[in-house]
Amino acid sequence: xxxxxxxxxxxxxxxxxxxxxxxxxxxxxxxxxxxxxxxxxxxxxxxxxxxxxxxxxxxxxxxxxxxxxxxxxxxxxxxxxxxxxxxxxxxxxxxxxxxxxxxxxxxxxxxxxxxxxxxxxxxxxxxxxxxxxxxxxxxxxxxxxxxxxxxxxxxxxxxxxxxxxxxxxxxxxxxxxxxxxxxxxxxxxxxxxxxxxxxxxxxxxxxxxxxxxxxxxxxxxxxxxxxxxxxxxxxxxxxxxxxxxxxxxxxxxxxxxxxxxxxxxxxxxxxxxxxxxxxxxxxxxxxxxxxxxxxx
Numbered sequence: 552x553x554x555x556x557x558x559x560x561x562x563x564x565x566x567x568x569x570x571x572x573x574x575x576x577x578x579x580x581x582x583x584x585x586x587x588x589x590x591x592x593x594x595x596x597x598x599x600x601x602x603x604x605x606x607x608x609x610x611x612x613x614x615x616x617x618x619x620x621x622x623x624x625x626x627x628x629x630x631x632x633x634x635x636x637x638x639x640x641x642x643x644x645x646x647x648x649x650x651x652x653x654x655x656x657x658x659x660x661x662x663x664x665x666x667x668x669x670x671x672x673x674x675x676x677x678x679x680x681x682x683x684x685x686x687x688x689x690x691x692x693x694x695x696x697x698x699x700x701x702x703x704x705x706x707x708x709x710x711x712x713x714x715x716x717x718x719x720x721x722x723x724x725x726x727x728x729x730x731x732x733x734x735x736x737x738x739x740x741x742x743x744x745x746x747x748x749x750x751x752x753x754x755x756x757x758x759x760x761x762x763x764x765x766x767x768x769x770x771x772x773x774x775x776x777x778x779x780x781x782x783x784x785x786x787x788x789x790x791x792x793x794x795x796x797x798x799x800x801x802x803x804x805x806x807x808x809x810x811x812x813x814x815x816x817x818x819x820x821x822x823x824x825x826x827x828x829x830x831x832x833x834x835x836x837x838x839x840x841x842x843x844x845x846x847x
Contacts, residue, residue, distance in 0.1 A: 552577070552648075553622040556641040557612045557629075564610045566634045574625040576614035583610065615646065662697055664705040670697075670728070673760065683709070683735050685728060686760050699835035700783050700809040705732045706833065707807055707840060708781075713737055717778025720744070720799055722792070724767065727754030729781045734763035741765035744773050776801035783809040790822040797826035803847035807832075811839050 555576075559567050564581055571579045616622040622643045629635050662670040667682035677684055708716065708729070716738035721730035724743035727750075734741055743754045743765050754767045766772065780799050782789060789796075789808055800806050806827055811819055816831055819841055823829045827843035834840070 552646040553616050553619045553643060554646050555614045555616060555622045555626055555643050557614075557638055558641050559610050559612050559638045561610060563634060563636075563638055564612060567612055567629070567638060570629060570632070570634070571612070571614040571625065574614075574628060575621070576616060576625065578615045580613050581610050582613065611641065619643065619645070659697075662702070664702055664732075665709050668705070668709045670705075685731050685735065685757075687726065687728060687757055699838040700811075700840075701728060703833045703835055703838070703840040704729050704781060704783050704807060704809050707842070708732045708736050711736065715778075717804070718776075718801070719779040720773055720777040720781065722770070722773065722780065722782040722796060722799075723784040723788075724754050725750050725783070727757045727765070727767065729783060730754065730765050730767075731758055731761050731763055733779065733781070734758075734765060735761075738779065742773050742777070743767040744770045746770060773799065775799075776804070778804040779807065780804065781807045785810040786812065786815040786819060789819065793822045793826060797823065797843075797845075800827065800843075800845045802845055804845050806843045806845075808841045809838070811841060813837055813839050815839075816841065 557567060568579045568581065614622075614625065616625065626640055626643060630640070659672045661672070661675050661678055664670065667680055669678055669681040669684045670687055671677055671681065671684050673686050705728070709732070714737050716733050716736060718740040719730070719733045719738040719742070721727070721733065721741070721743040724730055724745045727743050730741050730743035741764070744767065745751055745754070746769065748769070751767050751769065754765075758765050758767070777799050778801055780796055782792065782796055784792075789810065796806060808819065808829070813834060816839055820829045823843065827845060829841045829843045832840045832842040
């Protein structure tokens with residue numbers, strides 16, 4: 552495998568990246584060419600939100616090709632183009648052979664939610680202290696147990712009295728980790744829904760791997776009221792979804808929301824005030840968990 556590395560100004564990043572895709576690059580990535588220097592720029596906005604720009608003022612665009620011939624041919628085709636003005640070729644060089652599966656797996660270690668509740672990648676041994684565990688293969692969908700929002704939701708689930716979760720809805724289920732966690736702690740008739748079909752597929756796979764029963768599908772698969780409604784998304788969609796999510800909470804039931812930054816607490820409380828009274832129940836690394844209970 553060979554790497555073609557280019558230096559591009561911000562306004563050329565998207566066009567050059569599209570051209571590399573059209574030239575059958577195996578992958579295209581963009582980095583700050585001034586990273587680790589005083590000129591380094593913070594490009595990204597809030598956690599989980601898309602970047603406001605396509606690149607940095609000085610961006611390094613890196614494309615991978617299956618062999619040197621393909622990389623140099625792409626370079627030769629790009630250089631004469633008008634849109635390449637202001638760009639330059641940094642290098643064409645081989646990429647060291649690596650065991651990519653092992654390298655990827657090494658990035659995911661067991662995660663403790665409580666001292667005896669752990670999220671464990673399938674290739675790891677269970678920790679001795681794990682009384683309850685979720686086996687998970689990180690895939691295309693969000694939710695590996697490492698993000699504070701996921702950890703807080705799972706902590707809340709683990710701390711509920713036995714048998715209190717009841718019928719449960721995981722809205723925006725991602726990998727299905729919250730629905731699976733609820734099942735491990737006694738929830739019944741679990742519905743896990745997401746707008747992304749890939750998330751539904753990931754949820755089905757992970758539920759099967761953990762030997763739990765749930766029903767997954769697109770959002771219209773959710774029906775009726777639930778004793779527990781979980782939604783780990785982001786603040787803006789959570790505000791839009793306020794009437795829908797609150798309408799799913801049964802009398803005496805709980806609403807659990809995550810994906811919220813600490814500074815967004817008041818706007819979430821205001822959005823949900825016509826339906827339920829939200830309170831901050833947990834916090835971690837600048838994120839908060841908000842919960843509400845419908846009167847019995």
